[in-house]
Amino acid sequence: MDPEKKPSPERGASEMDVAKVHGALLREKQEPCDGMAPIPLWLMTAILALAFWSGGYLFFYSGGFRGDVFNESQIAWGYAPTAPGKAKDPLAIGKRVYVANCASCHQVTGLGQPGTYPPLADSDYVNGPSSRLAAIVLNGITGPIKVHGVVYNNNMPAWKGLLKDDQIAAVLTYIRQEWGNKAGAVAPEGIAAKRAAWATRSTPLTEPEILAIPPEELPGTSSAAPSSDGTPPGKAATAAPVTPSR
Amino acid sequence: MNRGLTLFVGILATFTLAWAGLVLIPYLQFGRVTDYVSEETGQTLPPPMSGLAQRGHEVYAAEGCVYCHSQQVRGESQGSDLARGWGVRRTVARDYIGERPHFLGTMRTGPDLSNIGRRQSSVEWHHKHLYRPQSVSPGSVMPPFRFLYSLRKIVGEPSADALKLDGLDAPPPGWEVVPTPDAKALVAYLLSLDRSYPLPEAPTE
Amino acid sequence: MTSPSSSSSPKGPKAALADALDRAAIDASCRLPVLLFFGSAIAWLLVGSVFALLAAIKLTTPEFLADHAWLTFGRVRPAHLNAVAYGWSSTAAIGVAIWLMARLCRVPLRHARILVAAAVLWNLGVAIGVTAILAGASNAIEWLEFPTYAAFILFVSYAFIAVWAVLMFRERRPGHVYVSQWYIFGAFFWFPWLYSVVNSMLVFWPVQGSVQAIINWWFGHNVLGLWFTPIALASTYYMIPKILGKPIHSYYLSILGFWSLALFYSWNGGHHLLGGPIPAWLQSASIVASVMMLIPVITTAINFHMTMRGSFALLRTSPALRFTVFGAMCYTVVSAQGSSMALRSLNKLTHFTHYTIGHAHLGMYAFFTMTMFGAMYYITPRLVRWEWPSAFLIKAHFWLASTGILLMVVSLTLGGLIQGIELENPKVPFLTIVAHTIPWLHARSWSGALLTTGHLAFALSFVLILLRTGKQREGPTLFTKERSFP
Numbered sequence: 001m002d003p004e005k006k007p008s009p010e011r012g013a014s015e016m017d018v019a020k021v022h023g024a025l026l027r028e029k030q031e032p033c034d035g036m037a038p039i040p041l042w043l044m045t046a047i048l049a050l051a052f053w054s055g056g057y058l059f060f061y062s063g064g065f066r067g068d069v070f071n072e073s074q075i076a077w078g079y080a081p082t083a084p085g086k087a088k089d090p091l092a093i094g095k096r097v098y099v100a101n102c103a104s105c106h107q108v109t110g111l112g113q114p115g116t117y118p119p120l121a122d123s124d125y126v127n128g129p130s131s132r133l134a135a136i137v138l139n140g141i142t143g144p145i146k147v148h149g150v151v152y153n154n155n156m157p158a159w160k161g162l163l164k165d166d167q168i169a170a171v172l173t174y175i176r177q178e179w180g181n182k183a184g185a186v187a188p189e190g191i192a193a194k195r196a197a198w199a200t201r202s203t204p205l206t207e208p209e210i211l212a213i214p215p216e217e218l219p220g221t222s223s224a225a226p227s228s229d230g231t232p233p234g235k236a237a238t239a240a241p242v243t244p245s246r
Numbered sequence: 247m248n249r250g251l252t253l254f255v256g257i258l259a260t261f262t263l264a265w266a267g268l269v270l271i272p273y274l275q276f277g278r279v280t281d282y283v284s285e286e287t288g289q290t291l292p293p294p295m296s297g298l299a300q301r302g303h304e305v306y307a308a309e310g311c312v313y314c315h316s317q318q319v320r321g322e323s324q325g326s327d328l329a330r331g332w333g334v335r336r337t338v339a340r341d342y343i344g345e346r347p348h349f350l351g352t353m354r355t356g357p358d359l360s361n362i363g364r365r366q367s368s369v370e371w372h373h374k375h376l377y378r379p380q381s382v383s384p385g386s387v388m389p390p391f392r393f394l395y396s397l398r399k400i401v402g403e404p405s406a407d408a409l410k411l412d413g414l415d416a417p418p419p420g421w422e423v424v425p426t427p428d429a430k431a432l433v434a435y436l437l438s439l440d441r442s443y444p445l446p447e448a449p450t451e
Numbered sequence: 452m453t454s455p456s457s458s459s460s461p462k463g464p465k466a467a468l469a470d471a472l473d474r475a476a477i478d479a480s481c482r483l484p485v486l487l488f489f490g491s492a493i494a495w496l497l498v499g500s501v502f503a504l505l506a507a508i509k510l511t512t513p514e515f516l517a518d519h520a521w522l523t524f525g526r527v528r529p530a531h532l533n534a535v536a537y538g539w540s541s542t543a544a545i546g547v548a549i550w551l552m553a554r555l556c557r558v559p560l561r562h563a564r565i566l567v568a569a570a571v572l573w574n575l576g577v578a579i580g581v582t583a584i585l586a587g588a589s590n591a592i593e594w595l596e597f598p599t600y601a602a603f604i605l606f607v608s609y610a611f612i613a614v615w616a617v618l619m620f621r622e623r624r625p626g627h628v629y630v631s632q633w634y635i636f637g638a639f640f641w642f643p644w645l646y647s648v649v650n651s652m653l654v655f656w657p658v659q660g661s662v663q664a665i666i667n668w669w670f671g672h673n674v675l676g677l678w679f680t681p682i683a684l685a686s687t688y689y690m691i692p693k694i695l696g697k698p699i700h701s702y703y704l705s706i707l708g709f710w711s712l713a714l715f716y717s718w719n720g721g722h723h724l725l726g727g728p729i730p731a732w733l734q735s736a737s738i739v740a741s742v743m744m745l746i747p748v749i750t751t752a753i754n755f756h757m758t759m760r761g762s763f764a765l766l767r768t769s770p771a772l773r774f775t776v777f778g779a780m781c782y783t784v785v786s787a788q789g790s791s792m793a794l795r796s797l798n799k800l801t802h803f804t805h806y807t808i809g810h811a812h813l814g815m816y817a818f819f820t821m822t823m824f825g826a827m828y829y830i831t832p833r834l835v836r837w838e839w840p841s842a843f844l845i846k847a848h849f850w851l852a853s854t855g856i857l858l859m860v861v862s863l864t865l866g867g868l869i870q871g872i873e874l875e876n877p878k879v880p881f882l883t884i885v886a887h888t889i890p891w892l893h894a895r896s897w898s899g900a901l902l903t904t905g906h907l908a909f910a911l912s913f914v915l916i917l918l919r920t921g922k923q924r925e926g927p928t929l930f931t932k933e934r935s936f937p
Contacts, residue, residue: 021468021471021472021475022833023838023924024832024836024838024927025471025474026468027926027927028471028474028693029693029695029696030696031555031557031693032629032631032693032698033629033699034629034630034698034699034701034702034705035698035699035700035702035758036702036703037700037703037757038701038703039701039704039707039750040753043749043750043753046745046749047746050746051743053742054739054742054743057735057738057742058732058735058739061731061735061738062731062735062736063730063732065730065732066730066732067272067339067730068338068339068446068447068730069447069731069732070321070338070339070447070728070729071321071336071731072323072731072734072735072795074731098331099329099330099331099877100331100333100361100364100365100442101331101364101365103330103331103365104331104365104366107880108329108330108331108877108880109878109880113384116382155368155370155371157368253628253633253636254636256713257637257640257641260710261644261645261713263714263717264669264717264718267718267736268666268669268718268720268733268736268737269648269665269669272729272730273662276660276661276662276730277660277662278659279660306591307589307590308587308588308589308591309525309526310525310526310528310529310589311525312525313524313525313528313529314524318724318726320725320726320727320799323726323799324725324726324798324799325726325799325875326874326875326876326877327726329877330874330877330881336726336728337727337728338728339660339661339728339730340660341660342660342661342664342728343659344659344660345660346657346659346663347590347591347592347653347657347663348660348661348663348664349591350661350664350724350727350728351803352723352802352807353803353808354803354804354874355510355885379513380513383882384882385882385885386513386885387511387885388513389509389517389523389524389525390513390514390517390518391523392517392518393518393520393523
């Protein structure tokens with residue numbers, strides 16, 4: 001705001017000084033200064049609109065400003081929308097268990113990984129007798145196993161220490177009815193019985209051992225799956241195959 | 247604005263406001279949460295990390311795993327992390343109280359590892375994967391960590407730790423590939439990554 | 452309201468000459484420290500480019516140089532980030548800021564020894580830090596990888612610079628304080644506070660759990676918003692009116708832009724953790740602040756655009772102006788993109804993908820680095836008292852840099868969108884997504900090669916002007932000859 005200082009006489013220029021000044025400095029424009037154009041009205045309006053939006057956003061998505069609320073839509077200032085009813089559907093639970101524990105090898109598509117992990121879709125082990133399938137999941141597998149004529153040589157861990165009966169039953173039901181599979185639902189009591197029967201087994205099973213298990217359905221297993229036209233379980237009359245055709 | 251003081255006070259005030267909002271209040275609000283003892287199982291959650299896993303945490307930092315792998319599972323409204331099976335619930339502040347530094351990550355060149363110990367629990371798989379990722383994940387762009395393994399001549403009995411490698415990776419006859427202590431620690435850390443336990447603020451069902 | 456620090460026309464040739472002599476004295480006093488910062492910045496730019504190329508190739512060819520622990524991807528990538536952020540960007544920013552400060556305070560630079568000591572320490576700190584990362588001693592906290600000893604050296608060096616800035620500002624010739632000075636003043640305070648607070652809470656005495664993450668990203672975003680951005684804006688606010696010889700469009704817009712930036716940019720950090728393990732309110736607060744960033748960005752864009760109006764033809768001639776205006780335009784684009792990426796609905800697609808990497812390069816390269824190039828093209832001839840020896844090299848640099856960064860941002864943005872959309876669909880296996888990103892990553896490697904070639908041209912230009920090669924030119928080195936340019 002102060003008036004610009006006048007150049008003092010001692011800094012006055014002489015012809016000698018001129019030679020020392022670089023050309024770029026002589027042709028330079030003045031140091032930058034400010035114009036005084038006003039702030040446009042539309043910008044002010046836009047700022048007000050943004051401020052209004054911000055207030056609304058914070059109101060609705062602040063989670064009540066609590067340190068233990070992580071879902072933005074959970075609480076808006078003391079108003080808690082009721083949580084949606086929890087899925088009791090075994091297929092939904094089974095899907096959750098499957099993606100969390102099985103999908104890293106067998107993939108969400110149920111197709112496995114070629115050459116490494118066998119597919120579950122259209123697999124005779126999955127659609128076949130639930131006694132064998134339950135034994136595999138409870139104890140794990142080691143060594144070669146043939147699925148659809150392809151030999152896979154890998155390890156599957158035992159799940160009996162990690163998953164509960166109802167979780168195993170749900171995931172077996174899920175894999176037996178997903179990707180076009182159409183075998184019966186497995187019940188938790190069947191898994192409980194199998195778990196008791198295999199209680200002392202601490203190493204994974206091998207293919208011959210699995211095939212030596214009597215091919216039977218576990219107690220509580222429904223005989224068939226819903227058919228593709230949407231008939232509920234038990235109405236369709238497809239019998240589960242008894243021996244895996246290898 | 248020609249007064250240095252006005253400028254200084256404004257610069258200080260805006261900065262302090264943001265510091266209070268984004269650092270101080272979060273620290274007071276959730277920077278001191280403690281672990282939780284489950285009423286159902288009596289377990290301490292999150293489970294404390296073993297010494298070997300702690301060492302593996304340091305290897306994870308040194309090799310920069312965090313630049314390609316996140317360790318956070320977002321809720322259902324943000325992305326498909328749950329549907330992909332990277333976790334059974336979103337992760338919350340309490341899951342990370344034992345970690346210094348944090349490995350939340352910002353990039354998924356590779357998959358999320360929040361629950362990798364649960365999703366892939368085989369020690370052998372992890373060693374094979376670190377030695378040459380493409381041997382178990384064809385098409386992966388993860389670099390090999392062969393420098394965490396040593397190739398050595400078998401003297402007397404073969405080592406119990408030796409990797410069971412075949413095909414391209416098999417060592418010459420009479421030689422074996424064994425993990426260094428760093429590799430073992432890293433695998434122990436990876437296997438310890440399991441954030442599928444329920445917490446009061448993040449139930450699993 | 453203000454009396455502009457005008458110098459040339461109104462007071463006659465004698466006063467104009469006196470002002471030119473004043474400027475000559477100021478430039479002479481800046482010569483050693485500023486050239487030291489510029490030279491080391493360019494050296495780090497080359498180092499950073501090499502790490503960038505290595506990292507880019509490794510992402511498509513994992514077996515490339517894979518058997519050396521020092522060159523594994525997880526070490527080369529942070530080495531790249533730190534070499535360009537602290538080696539190139541910060542060093543260039545300090546150099547430009549020193550010169551702007553001296554010019555705008557209208558006094559020759561004093562205490563130059565403090566700055567020379569700071570420059571030496573800074574380079575030492577960065578060299579130790581980058582070596583430590585390659586040796587596996589990284590903290591593995593993004594933007595803060597330097598171990599304690601390197602971070603401490605940087606902090607001491609920066610304390611020197613901040614003390615110098617305060618001394619300099621106090622000794623300024625009384626008069627109007629121009630908008631560039633506000634930004635520089637702010638940056639010189641914000642950065643050391645930020646760096647020391649965050650280092651002490653994350654590295655020296657780390658806090659627990661995901662609070663580390665929020666502090667980490669509060670720093671990660673503030674380093675852009677309160678350090679690189681203000682210096683680049685200060686440079687733009689200086690260069691555009693200076694080269695055009697016009698006043699900046701509106702003082703009021705300058706004020707609005709500065710204070711809204713100070714108020715909102717510092718709250719943006721949480722948007723790096725959307726959906727993550729931090730409370731919902733923190734995420735929402737950062738989203739709101741990110742959207743509010745539209746205010747300073749639109750304001751600044753209007754101010755620059757209205758000043759440039761009627762003078763766009765000069766972009767064909769002046770290298771400094773062309774680089775600066777390219778940067779300013781990219782500032783508008785990258786900031787608007789950043790505000791949109793903070794929205795939850797878009798963030799769920801772009802988070803964790805190459806889209807974000809594209810955004811980061813649009814900000815740090817197309818905006819910040821191009822602005823710094825522009826400033827260096829303007830400042831260096833005044834310090835060396837020699838014109839740029841080769842217009843061809845400048846031209847090559849501009850076209851390699853601008854097409855290179857365009858190719859990089861387009862390929863990472865498209866590749867990242869595809870990646871994000873496929874990640875949203877749990878039916879697409881992860882390795883399929885990886886395969887789909889590879890062609891885009893190849894394009895990115897090529898863009899890196901273009902940029903690196905451009906940097907070589909720039910470095911060569913810089914060495915040639917330091918050596919004062921070629922004939923002494925009468926006028927400035929320009930892109931086109933036909934137009935007379937004052």
